[in-house]
Amino acid sequence: MTRIRLSTYSTKPRGGVVHTLALGEALTRAGHEVEVWALARGGDTGFFREVTVPTRLVEVPEIEGESVGDRILRSIALLAEALADAGPVDVRHAQDCLTANAEGAAHGYDDLVRTVHHLDRFTTPSLVACHERALVEPAALLCVSEAVAAEVLTGWGRTAPVVGNGVDAARFAVAASHGDGAPWRERFGPYVLAVGGIEPRKGTRDLVAAMAALASRGTGVPLVVAGGDTLFDYRPYRDEVFALAASLGVEPVVLGPVADPELPGLVAGAAAFAFPSTKEGFGLAAMEALAAGVPVVARDLPVLREVFAGAVRFAADGEGFAEAFADELAGVLAGGDASAPARTAVGRALAASHSWDTVARSHLAAYAGMR
Template structure:
């Protein structure tokens, strides 16, 4: 290989059930495919040896474990000083860190990905420990990064407003998993005609509004179209609304985590997709629902407008009554040709394009 060597922060790649981890793995794979003469060194720590990594099986991608424990280095980095680890890694030309901050510390130009600014705009939905970390390190990364990438025009505009004088911001899109374009395979057993919600169960996903809305839907509709919520438990996930009747909550199916390979069948089996999230940098579940031809009722927030255009229904995420009405109308309305248009639109987002965008961003930094 005659091209540059690019260090990659392996932290998100060690979280296989994490949305940032999946984005990072897909972008790394497609960037490495787009630049086969480049070498990509994914940096981990000595205690990551047994940890599963979302590492693409490509000849120009390898993992290097630093001879220090992850937790110890993270504590020093966060609480004391950003100790550079240049001497512990092969010579590299740039660092790509897809987790908000330039981590680990290296004396090379950095490309930092910021997915959203929820910690600025809606701090109450961020776990306190993570909030303190982001407040401390993101502003410094924005000042020092050679380039910044993000996943939506909305977040790019927020970065411009919040961090004047920062390095150039480049869009590196999310992509649709090719599995959503392939023939369906059998998925988990679920009730017929269900309304689907997908996402980690945490305050930002606004499960409270969805359940309050669901309690307002006509019982006959609820019986005909039961609510299925797919997602692993996150922080604050036990805070179910006390004003929703227990018998309504008992009707809701919480599946927990569902394997990626089963998700296309889960979406395809739904009659309606509901996404009441308070804040997103992008909104991949909406893209997946659109690709599956499933009508959607979603929060009226900028990233969802960017994805869905006029092909889905938008509702105030803080208004359970409006959400209930929109869900009820969709469940009782005869066909809607927007779903077919939405399926076509969703196919515009590909990981191949994302890889090209990241490769071009890195090239700009190297130049």
């Protein structure tokens, strides 16, 4: 039995947090002893869902007027202080740059594993230094896709094994088969869904422009946006998006974070799932949509080609992206696409193939390779 400590930067339903919890539970099913540590903000006393492994939350009290950069550095310091008193484990595995810095400050980097889900870009010098340290110092890096591993190799000269990502495909497939999407369709009618909130990396501004282009062709359907809790302050970008939406006559329905039991139904009820992200490491939310049998339209990025080829409709990146994305959405919403049933079958099979138990075995092999 291996004693494993997984650490993540939040209790909220962000991709890396979903990954951490599901991986911890799969490693436990494989017979190992796992504890998950996380930073807890805003008075949170637990994760966004029930968790079947032991957890330890480190509270980050709110300080009015504190900058994002200062809050992140304080979060790292608070987590490092708590970790300094943690008992010994066989594997320390950080899931992001914040927890990698905290683990390193508490116990050094010599035996630390860090997963790179995607690569961020920071402008504040202190955050740039934290990001760099979390890529250079850990003993081993893991990546969730070949595309991210290639970025790590090109940018930092480090070879990082690809361990992939999992998805709870059955949960979303069952929601679809049980009709859990019906209440959402009754509420919104046919709707286009985006998950992840309004932020630059999610390509929300381009999506608003695409929805306006779609409406101009006579296909005016609601855009529903779910999720969005993040460490960073994207208020200026959100203001830009809402101003653009108002000028184009688009009225996005912004749900914010959706309760975990309700999410599969929300996904299953969508007429199309929009995935216009400008940067991703894997695309967990889109994989969940495929598991529910929902057509996905994605920006044509190398990482998404790697993960989703044959299962989604791609819109060419670059100039004219909004019109191209609207073209693909129109093709989904109009029906009559002879290739749609085959694409749906491929998508369901692809999602089902990403088992968390398989992902756990890949992690265990990577841990063994470090020793």
